[in-house]
Amino acid sequence: RKHLLGLADVSKEEISLILDTAEAMKEVFTRKVKKVPTLTGKTVVSFFFEPSTRTKASFDLAGKMLSANMLSLSGSSSSVAKGESLIDTGKTLEAMGADIIVIRHSAPGAPHLLARYVNASIINAGDGAHEHPTQALLDMFTIKEKKGRIEGLNVLIVGDILHSRVARSNIFGLKTMGANVRVVGPATLIPKDLKNLGVEVYYSLDEALKGADVVNILRIQRERQKKGLFPSIREYHRFYGMNERIISLLKDDVLILHPGPMNQGVEIDPIIALDDRAVIEEQVTNGVAVRMALFYLLAGRGNQNEKIN
Numbered sequence: 001r002k003h004l005l006g007l008a009d010v011s012k013e014e015i016s017l018i019l020d021t022a023e024a025m026k027e028v029f030t031r032k033v034k035k036v037p038t039l040t041g042k043t044v045v046s047f048f049f050e051p052s053t054r055t056k057a058s059f060d061l062a063g064k065m066l067s068a069n070m071l072s073l074s075g076s077s078s079s080v081a082k083g084e085s086l087i088d089t090g091k092t093l094e095a096m097g098a099d100i101i102v103i104r105h106s107a108p109g110a111p112h113l114l115a116r117y118v119n120a121s122i123i124n125a126g127d128g129a130h131e132h133p134t135q136a137l138l139d140m141f142t143i144k145e146k147k148g149r150i151e152g153l154n155v156l157i158v159g160d161i162l163h164s165r166v167a168r169s170n171i172f173g174l175k176t177m178g179a180n181v182r183v184v185g186p187a188t189l190i191p192k193d194l195k196n197l198g199v200e201v202y203y204s205l206d207e208a209l210k211g212a213d214v215v216n217i218l219r220i221q222r223e224r225q226k227k228g229l230f231p232s233i234r235e236y237h238r239f240y241g242m243n244e245r246i247i248s249l250l251k252d253d254v255l256i257l258h259p260g261p262m263n264q265g266v267e268i269d270p271i272i273a274l275d276d277r278a279v280i281e282e283q284v285t286n287g288v289a290v291r292m293a294l295f296y297l298l299a300g301r302g303n304q305n306e307k308i309n
Ligand code: CP
Pocket: 051, 052, 053, 054, 055, 056, 126, 135, 259, 260, 261
């Protein structure tokens, strides 16, 4: 595989390889070894057209841990702001030796377009409401690490499914890995085609939480919502907020995930974010390991400094 554009077409074997490789990378990362030479001589460009804390910082750190030359560009400070096309920008970066381009863009399909016109490997760091494959991979890595498996688990995704690239990538990846996937949210925030993907749809949070082994809580994507379509924030918090009221409904060994950034007091209250069963910060740590694994698998194998030690 040359690119990672989404999880819709990634096989169980490929996902397992990424997760296994990330396990080895986490060993390297958490040992605080300053650097390994795996990507020496390779150049990685992160090109973000939308805000990011976790994804951008962890890609940058992952590349540095593997000794890649790291370049960062933001959409607003690049010459795209002067009218240069995405394709010409990609070709310009390639002319400077980019081996991998990590792109986040508000337009669904922007990474796929770039992949058609440049020779570098493209990694989708989030394209509109379409996919966010590396987030889903780090979510699955965290589930496997904590639960020992993914297959057969009841994984509930809560909230704004309609606008969530995290939800879509999680649904594709989790179904491929054999999990039972449920979603819950207001009808206005649930896409119509989910049953075709084998996803169970709930509108009652209390019902959906019954038997859930993993609960992945999504942020309301206000930046992608059209006015007047959705419940108010207050109504949302009342009916779908993960707050003190739902604690008695959670399994004792439930795993609580949130991709971040959290809007505490909206989709999640501090009492849930700070619960012992929440692993939100560990997800962030695991994000570095997963992104190191992807860099290695896309550009590091066969490199003369391939060995990880
Ligand atoms: N989860 C996630 O994509 O976070 P950032 O927007 O901070 O990268």
